[in-house]
Amino acid sequence: MDIDRPTDLDAALAALAGSPDATLLAGGTDLMVEINFGHRRPEHIIALRRVEELKELNGTIGSGVSWARLERGPHRGLAQAARTVGSPQIRAAGTIGGNLATASPAGDGLPFLAAVDASVELRSATGSRRLRWDEFLTGPKQNALTQGELIHSIVLPDEMPTRQEFGKVGVRNAMVISAVMACVVRFEDGRTRVAVGSAGPTTLRMRSAEDLISDEANPSETALSEFQRLVSEEVRPITDHRSTEAYRRHAAGVVARRLLERCLV
Numbered sequence: 001m002d003i004d005r006p007t008d009l010d011a012a013l014a015a016l017a018g019s020p021d022a023t024l025l026a027g028g029t030d031l032m033v034e035i036n037f038g039h040r041r042p043e044h045i046i047a048l049r050r051v052e053e054l055k056e057l058n059g060t061i062g063s064g065v066s067w068a069r070l071e072r073g074p075h076r077g078l079a080q081a082a083r084t085v086g087s088p089q090i091r092a093a094g095t096i097g098g099n100l101a102t103a104s105p106a107g108d109g110l111p112f113l114a115a116v117d118a119s120v121e122l123r124s125a126t127g128s129r130r131l132r133w134d135e136f137l138t139g140p141k142q143n144a145l146t147q148g149e150l151i152h153s154i155v156l157p158d159e160m161p162t163r164q165e166f167g168k169v170g171v172r173n174a175m176v177i178s179a180v181m182a183c184v185v186r187f188e189d190g191r192t193r194v195a196v197g198s199a200g201p202t203t204l205r206m207r208s209a210e211d212l213i214s215d216e217a218n219p220s221e222t223a224l225s226e227f228q229r230l231v232s233e234e235v236r237p238i239t240d241h242r243s244t245e246a247y248r249r250h251a252a253g254v255v256a257r258r259l260l261e262r263c264l265v
């Protein structure tokens with residue numbers, strides 16, 4: 001196996017241009033599991049860990065920013081999500097870019113990105129392009145990356161919601177892949193956005209529930225119940241080894257309502 005260890009972005013992009021089939025390695029917490037189980041046998045790896053430009057966390061979030069850094073980062077909803085990922089060791093190694101590229105419906109970073117309408121900046125040796133989160137995530141474990149491209153960073157909108165809450169339901173409180181998770185955000189003027197994960201082929205926005213509750217300055221008990229019902233109706237879960245379709249539907253509504261109530265305090 002060949003391994004490239006570029007130390008800057010230009011070198012990483014040049015290595016990728018020279019070997020467009022190469023496999024990118026960030027923290028390795030998804031990729032090494034795949035390799036250890038024999039699901040992937042990469043012949044050429046480009047390790048991104050030494051590329052400092054991918055670790056920037058200013059206005060944008062570099063793809064190489066670890067969960068450990070995001071836990072202490074400026075975005076409450078993402079910090080809350082980061083705290084639920086794996087163990088301290090996984091959070092020290094794993095990155096938001098790896099989470100995005102894996103594009104699992106259970107990726108804990110994805111509901112925040114969906115709720116705030118983030119974009120994904122892709123780079124190659126020949127240029128760059130920016131895709132909205134829902135253009136990038138094309139299906140379960142599928143994304144819009146093409147050969148020779150890497151995820152450079154996540155771009156957040158200028159106007160960010162002042163209230164952000166993330167919550168996750170699983171079979172235990174820590175070290176767990178979610179049965180359902182959600183991120184609810186609310187702007188000062190009441191606009192509310194809700195994104196749910198592990199309850200559809202990819203992260204989903206709950207548009208009907210958002211429309212209903214964004215019109216409510218002080219949602220009544222009736223409005224909150226209707227919000228919960230709409231979320232349970234809008235999700236598209238399946239039954240698998242982690243949970244049932246019925247439980248996920250129920251839990252999505254309950255979690256989204258609890259997160260909304262926290263946003264309203």
Ligand SMILES: Cc1cc2nc3c(=O)[nH]c(=O)nc-3n(C[C@H](O)[C@H](O)[C@H](O)COP(=O)(O)OP(=O)(O)OC[C@H]3O[C@@H](n4cnc5c(N)ncnc54)[C@H](O)[C@@H]3O)c2cc1C
Nearest residue numbers: 024026027028029030031085086094095098099101108151
């Ligand atoms: C024990 C354990 C617990 C876990 N718990 C959770 C959890 O609670 N929640 C959760 O969401 N995930 C969890 N995960 C999964 C994993 O930790 C995360 O998805 C993590 O964010 C992956 O990031 P990484 O940097 O390790 O990616 P890697 O494993 O390095 O890469 C993952 C994929 O992304 C590609 N890639 C990496 N960087 C880039 C880039 N810049 N551009 C393009 N492609 C790229 C790689 O080629 C690979 O296909 C867990 C994993 C383990 C082993």
